[in-house]
Amino acid sequence: MKVPSSAAKAVILGLLLVNFTSLCFGALEVGFYRGKCGVADVESIVRGVVIARFSSDPTIVAALLRMQFHDCFVNGCDASLLLDGPFSEKTAPPNFSVRGFDIIDQAKTAIENVCPGVVSCADIISLATRDAVFLSGGGRYEVQTGRRDGLVSLAANVDLPGPSISVTDAIAAFAKKGLTATDMVLLLGGHTVGITHCSLISDRLYNYQNTGGPDPDMDLALVSILRSTCPQNAAVDNAVALDQMSPLVVDNSFYKQLLMRRGILPIDQALALDSSTKFTVISLANGVKFPAGFGEAMVKLGAVEVLTGTQGEIRRTCAAINGP
Structure with a gap:
């Protein structure tokens, strides 16, 4: 409790x-x-x-x-x-x-x-x-x-877990919640409808690890597209779709893009490069396993450290615990 x-x-x-x-x-x-x-x-x-x-x-x-x-x-x-x-x-x-x-x-x-x-x-x-x-x-x-x-x-x-976390550290973070590496890859597939902001990826576009150039793991055509959305030193922090193919549809296009080096966040692209996760990415990109797999992973996520029975309470309103 x-x-x-x-x-x-x-x-x-x-x-x-x-x-x-x-x-x-x-x-x-x-x-x-x-x-x-x-x-x-x-x-x-x-x-x-x-x-x-x-x-x-x-x-x-x-x-x-x-x-x-x-x-x-x-x-x-x-x-x-x-x-x-x-x-x-x-x-x-x-x-x-x-x-x-x-x-x-x-x-x-x-x-x-x-x-x-x-x-x-x-x-x-x-x-x-x-x-x-x-x-x-x-x-x-x-x-x-x-x-x-x-x-x-x-x-x-x-x-x-932050957007620049390593795959190894991400697997460890998910494991603490009782979730496997496969669960992690599936749950990050939720980025198929997500967004990020230019401030979180600008280093990949302009000065990756102080090299003065873009991240070599990012497709150059995507770099060009994203630079137009995220001008260097821009005053406005624009939004960027994490799935550039079908940003409003829950599907496996997210994984297809990772195989083309078109992942937006560092952790997303790393999934297709790390030996512990890349074969799962390939399977999800090339097959029909994503809908069922994603649903099962969401069920497991929804069971993490839940309170049941006499634990906790049933709130009257969601923004505040029940008063006397």
């Missing part, structure tokens, strides 16, 4: 169809809420909220994928990222650009109106992300539910 430290008290007071029913992590299960909310269908309520947003903003897919990853990698999938507070996870620099909180809040409000005090914010994150992936062309995987919400959210706990 996660118990708030004294340092946390201020924050706390302020925080294709694929079926994975055979996969079970602890007390999580597919259809956990079935029969717990009368005739209300919890998953349909979440789906409706996501469909409405996706129709006007398909980039929300990348936002929700990032939210789930950033939440689960810090003290587990407990919606601690959603908590407000002066020192909460939201205040850590890697989370400044995380968005989509309003979607989770909207789904939570809709569910509370028909079924108060039953459905966790942590489960809503997983459900909403699954629905967004499907709407964007990915496989529809079954989400296990039964998580409870955490009571602690501290910026000091945020230690997420």
Whole structure:
């Protein structure tokens, strides 16, 4: 059970169809809420909220994928990222650009109106992300539910793998969460709908490792394209799609680009060069394994260090723990 430290008290007071029913992590299960909310269908309520947003903003897919990853990698999938507070996870620099909180809040409000005090914010994150992936062309995987919400959210706990991390260190970071190297390659495939900013890749374009030139592992045609988007010493930090072929579709084009040396982030391109991951990249780029594999990896991610049973709580609102 996660118990708030004294340092946390201020924050706390302020925080294709694929079926994975055979996969079970602890007390999580597919259809956990079935029969717990009368005739209300919890998953349909979440789906409706996501469909409405996706129709006007398909980039929300990348936002929700990032939210789930950033939440689960810090003290587990407990919606601690959603908590407000002066020192909460939201205040850590890697989370400044995380968005989509309003979607989770909207789904939570809709569910509370028909079924108060039953459905966790942590489960809503997983459900909403699954629905967004499907709407964007990915496989529809079954989400296990039964998580409870955490009571602690501290910026000091945020230690997420950075875009320049080595493959070896990335594998070690994922292993600490019970995820394999293959899981890592699949989950980084979420970059098929992600973006980065010029400031994070400018060294690859202009002065890689102080050589005065671009990263030799980047295709020169891509260097030219990206330099037009990211002029040297520009005042505006423009956005760059991590998948230059189909940036709004969850598919395997991300891996195809890595094989052509067209990966945007250093860690992405390194996946196709490192002996421990390159054969997985080749398999995903040249086959049809990505939709099912990505869904299975997302199920495993969603089970990282979850709170169940009497642990944590079911929040009334996602941005704050329950008061007295």
